[in-house]
Amino acid sequence: xxSALILLGHSIKRVRALVLAMGLLLAGxxxxxVLVGSEIQTSGSFNQFANLVPPFVRQMFGxxxxxxxxxxxxxxxxxxHLAIMGGLIGLVxxxxxxxxxxxxxxxxxxxxxxxxxxxxIITRALALVVVTIIFMLAMIMLGTWTGLMIxxxxxxxxxxxxxxxxxALNLGxxxxxxxGVALAVASxxxxxxxxxxxxxxxxxxxxxxxxxxxxxxxxxxxxxISPFRYYSPLDLVRGAYIPGHHVFVLLGIALTGIVVAYIAxxxxxx
Amino acid sequence: xxxxxxxxxxxxxxGRMTDNDxxxxxxxxxxxKTYGRLVAVKNLSLEVRRGETVGFLGLNGAGKTTTIRIxxxxxxxxxxxxxxxxxxxxxxxxxxxxHVGYLPGEMGLYGDLTGFELLDLMAGLGRRRVxxxxxxxxxxxxxxxxxxxxxxxxxxSTGMKRKLGIIQAFxxxxxxxxxxxxxEGLDPLMQESFYELLANLKRRGRTVFMSSHVxxxxxxxxxxxxxxxxxxxxxLATVEEVRELAPRRVRVSFYEDVIPDEALPQAIEFIEKxxxxxxxxxxxxLGSLIHALGRLPVADLIIEEPxxxxxxxxxxxxxx
Numbered sequence: 319x320x321s322a323l324i325l326l327g328h329s330i331k332r333v334r335a336l337v338l339a340m341g342l343l344l345a346g347x348x349x350x351x352v353l354v355g356s357e358i359q360t361s362g363s364f365n366q367f368a369n370l371v372p373p374f375v376r377q378m379f380g381x382x383x384x385x386x387x388x389x390x391x392x393x394x395x396x397x398x399h400l401a402i403m404g405g406l407i408g409l410v411x412x413x414x415x416x417x418x419x420x421x422x423x424x425x426x427x428x429x430x431x432x433x434x435x436x437x438x439i440i441t442r443a444l445a446l447v448v449v450t451i452i453f454m455l456a457m458i459m460l461g462t463w464t465g466l467m468i469x470x471x472x473x474x475x476x477x478x479x480x481x482x483x484x485x486a487l488n489l490g491x492x493x494x495x496x497x498g499v500a501l502a503v504a505s506x507x508x509x510x511x512x513x514x515x516x517x518x519x520x521x522x523x524x525x526x527x528x529x530x531x532x533x534x535x536x537x538x539x540x541x542x543i544s545p546f547r548y549y550s551p552l553d554l555v556r557g558a559y560i561p562g563h564h565v566f567v568l569l570g571i572a573l574t575g576i577v578v579a580y581i582a583x584x585x586x587x588x
Numbered sequence: 589x590x591x592x593x594x595x596x597x598x599x600x601x602x603g604r605m606t607d608n609d610x611x612x613x614x615x616x617x618x619x620x621k622t623y624g625r626l627v628a629v630k631n632l633s634l635e636v637r638r639g640e641t642v643g644f645l646g647l648n649g650a651g652k653t654t655t656i657r658i659x660x661x662x663x664x665x666x667x668x669x670x671x672x673x674x675x676x677x678x679x680x681x682x683x684x685x686x687h688v689g690y691l692p693g694e695m696g697l698y699g700d701l702t703g704f705e706l707l708d709l710m711a712g713l714g715r716r717r718v719x720x721x722x723x724x725x726x727x728x729x730x731x732x733x734x735x736x737x738x739x740x741x742x743x744x745s746t747g748m749k750r751k752l753g754i755i756q757a758f759x760x761x762x763x764x765x766x767x768x769x770x771x772e773g774l775d776p777l778m779q780e781s782f783y784e785l786l787a788n789l790k791r792r793g794r795t796v797f798m799s800s801h802v803x804x805x806x807x808x809x810x811x812x813x814x815x816x817x818x819x820x821x822x823x824l825a826t827v828e829e830v831r832e833l834a835p836r837r838v839r840v841s842f843y844e845d846v847i848p849d850e851a852l853p854q855a856i857e858f859i860e861k862x863x864x865x866x867x868x869x870x871x872x873x874l875g876s877l878i879h880a881l882g883r884l885p886v887a888d889l890i891i892e893e894p895x896x897x898x899x900x901x902x903x904x905x906x907x908x
Contacts, residue, residue, distance in 0.1 A: 328709050432713035585664070
C-alpha cells in the first residue's frame, strides 16, 4: 500500500501542471459563460433569439429550446459543451494510458523490478483518473459559483445547486466510463500513442454514432451501443431525472473496462 | 487474523532466507520462452550460488535479457520455473524481487524527474531500507554529485544515466544484483570504479548475475560464465575452466637452425615456422611440449596467457 501511494504521488506530481492548468481553464470558461449569459439576460436578447429561431428548428427541439434560451440553460451548457466534453475525455484517456507509456519508455521495467504488485499499476492509473475527474468537476463548479457570485443577474432564474451537482455527476460518470475503456486498452497496448488513438477513435466514433442516431432514424437502431446515448444532460436541465439504467450502463462500461484492465495487465508480458 | 497471517508469512520468509544458505541465489529449471514460432529461450537450466558473480553471455538476441526479464516476472515463461533465493519468480514474485537490485540494459527514464526523485522513488518502492551512508558511498565512487542529482534527467549524458541506474540498483544493498550490460556507456575510469564496487560486493557475499558483451570485463570480475546461443545454454563453467580450454601461443626461438620435429605432441599446431623460430598453438597441458623442446637448441621460449575471449568467440561462432 505504501508503494502504491508513493507511485500515485509520483504520478500526480508529474501531471499536476497539466491538470491544474486545465482545471483553471475550465473554471475560467465557466466564469466567462456566466458573464455571457448575464449580458444576454440583461439586454433581453433571449426573447429576440427565440423569435429568430425558424419553426422547424423549434419543432425539432421542442421545449428544449426554451430551456437553452435562458440564463440557466446557458450556464448549464458549460457542463456538456462539446469542447469541454472532448477536452475532458482526452485528458482522462491521457491519464488512463499512463501504464502503456511506462511500458513504451521502459520505465515500467524499473517499477516492476521492485516488489510492487502489478495490480497497483492499474490501481494507480485508476486513482489518477478518479482524482482528476473529481478535481476537474470541482473546478468547473467553482467557476460556476464564482461567475454567479460576480456576474449572476438578479432578475434571472439561476441553476439550482441540485442541477449543477447532477450535471457534474453525470459528466463525471461519462468521464469514468471513458477512463475505464482507455484503461482496458492501455492494459494490453505497448505504446501510449496506439492506446490513446484507439480509445480516442472509439470515443469519436461512438459520439458521431449517437449524434447521427438522434437525427437520422436508421442509425437509431445501432446508436444504443454508444455510451453517449446514456449521457443525458439536457434532460437534467429540463428538470427531468437521469434514467437509472443510463447511469448503470455507463458505470457498467467503466467497471467492465477496469476489470478487463486488471486481468489483462496481470497476465501480459511487459 | 490478518496480523497472524502476516506473522506466519514473515516467519516463513525469514526461514527461507536464513535456514539454508545452500539455496541457490538463482535457480532456473527447464525454462522455455516462445513468441509464436520464435524460441527465445530453450529449455534453460541454470543455478547461481550465493556469493557468486556469474557472467551471462551471448550474442544479441541469444536470450540473455529475456531470461533476466523472466526472473523479474516482467515476462511469463512458456514453460519451466525459476527461483530467486528459493522464491518462485512467478508465484512469489514480490518476495523474490524484494531481494533484487536490477539495472536494465536500457534505462527508461522520465526526463522531467531529477536524479534524486528517481532514487527516492525507487527506494520507496522497495522493502529494504536505503541507508544514506551507503547511497553516499555509491555516489562518491561513481562521482555523481548532489548537484548532478538535482538536475532533470533530460540533461543527463548516457554515462550519467548509467551511473544513476547503478546507484538505484545498488542503493538498498540487495543480496542479489541483476545487471544487464552494466558498463555500457561508462568511461574507462568509471568502469574501473564499477569493478571495484563489484569486488566490494563480492567480499560482502553478495551475488551478481550480469550480462555483458565485454569479455575482458567478464574475465576480470566473474567467477563463472554461462553462455547462451540461440536461447540454449552451451557453456557453464568457471572462468578458470574456460581459460584452460583456450589455446595458448608458444613462441620458440633457437640459437641454430632446426628442422620441424615430427615428434611434437599431437595437440600442438604450427602457426609459423622458420629454421630459427616457431610459433605454436598448444591446448591443454604443456608438459609434453616442454619435454619435446628440451631436445632442441632453444634460445628463448615465450608462452602467452590463454585468452578467454578466444574460447568464447569460438562458442559464439559454432552456431554460424
